[in-house]
Amino acid sequence: MRAGGLLVVTGGAGFIGSHLVERLLADGHRVAVVDDLSTGTLANLQAVRNDPRLEVEIASVSNSRRLPRWMARAEGVFHLAAAVGVELVVRAPIHVCRANLRETEVVLELAARRQTPVLLASTSEVYGRSAKREFAEDDDLLIGPPTHARWTYACSKLMDEFLAMAYAHERRLPVIITRIFNTVGPRQTGQYGMVLPRFIEAARTGAPLRVFGTGRQSRCFCWVLDTVEALVRLFRCPRAQGQIFNVGSTEEVTIRRLAEMVIRLLGSSSRIEMVPYARAYAPGFEDMQRRRPRITKLVRYTGFRPRTPLREIILRTAASNGPVPGRPGSSVRADPPAGRRSKE
Numbered sequence: 001m002r003a004g005g006l007l008v009v010t011g012g013a014g015f016i017g018s019h020l021v022e023r024l025l026a027d028g029h030r031v032a033v034v035d036d037l038s039t040g041t042l043a044n045l046q047a048v049r050n051d052p053r054l055e056v057e058i059a060s061v062s063n064s065r066r067l068p069r070w071m072a073r074a075e076g077v078f079h080l081a082a083a084v085g086v087e088l089v090v091r092a093p094i095h096v097c098r099a100n101l102r103e104t105e106v107v108l109e110l111a112a113r114r115q116t117p118v119l120l121a122s123t124s125e126v127y128g129r130s131a132k133r134e135f136a137e138d139d140d141l142l143i144g145p146p147t148h149a150r151w152t153y154a155c156s157k158l159m160d161e162f163l164a165m166a167y168a169h170e171r172r173l174p175v176i177i178t179r180i181f182n183t184v185g186p187r188q189t190g191q192y193g194m195v196l197p198r199f200i201e202a203a204r205t206g207a208p209l210r211v212f213g214t215g216r217q218s219r220c221f222c223w224v225l226d227t228v229e230a231l232v233r234l235f236r237c238p239r240a241q242g243q244i245f246n247v248g249s250t251e252e253v254t255i256r257r258l259a260e261m262v263i264r265l266l267g268s269s270s271r272i273e274m275v276p277y278a279r280a281y282a283p284g285f286e287d288m289q290r291r292r293p294r295i296t297k298l299v300r301y302t303g304f305r306p307r308t309p310l311r312e313i314i315l316r317t318a319a320s321n322g323p324v325p326g327r328p329g330s331s332v333r334a335d336p337p338a339g340r341r342s343k344e
Helices: 015-026 042-048 067-073 086-091 093-114 149-170 195-205 224-235 255-265 296-302 310-319
Strands: 006-010 030-035 054-058 076-079 118-123 175-180 209-212 218-220 243-247 252-254 272-275
Touching (some): 006 015, 006 067, 015 042, 076 224, 118 224, 195 310, 224 243, 224 296, 243 296
Parallel strands (some): 006 030, 030 054, 076 118, 118 175
Antiparallel strands (some): 218 252
């Protein structure tokens, strides 16, 4: 990526997208954001809103008037726009399908006109029901049946991947696919079912931390700036084009244990409340019991491995909304400036 060149970020007002926008600006790029604010907010871009190198259009990708013009001169596009969150998927599966499929097709078609490189943000959800200890990019995928709306998001993002690879093979479009595992940090909201912000909010107020299912299901939580670092490094790696990469931490924790950690680290008086999936979402709801990435390919291509420990992630995320009890003056500890992080 040439310093000063234009980069497009769809979904740039979202949780991960806004952190990525800040990073790209810090690296000296001009950035154009398209976001319909369905799950994002302009408040996420507050820190850079007056930067003259940033342009923002509030619109969906498919209805954007400025996107074709931006794409005609962009050096690349990070396509992060998507309908996300388990609660949204269960409640509005038509919207999820349309948003994820239509918008990706528009981005790929515009990019193919000038061979503009695309980084497509996919998801660990595409691994579906697989019971493997850890997931690798070349694994077979086991998605649940269409009668279960819970798999709508996974299937729509998997179709995005197939479409992107089709453009790569048939139209020679430079495409990189990233399967992003659970990413957490400042600006993430629990509104759509994201677990860590829900737990932190409850712990702060003394409300019960609601753990769905048995609590034995496990996840690996990655600090958002680690995720952004991985995305940027992959985009800068020509060898990564035409490839799929897992992006995430490998530190595994059960959801029950996560709740216990949040309560302890925040010094909360909250208790844990176990909630059956049928009551939390809908009868017959299915969950992935493990979601641990194998990231050897990411490390091999970029030299980067997410390393922020879960304990620090919880404290930093909590501190982003105010001081953490028992840690006077606590606040989000600054990482190295985004454009100047040391190489691993």
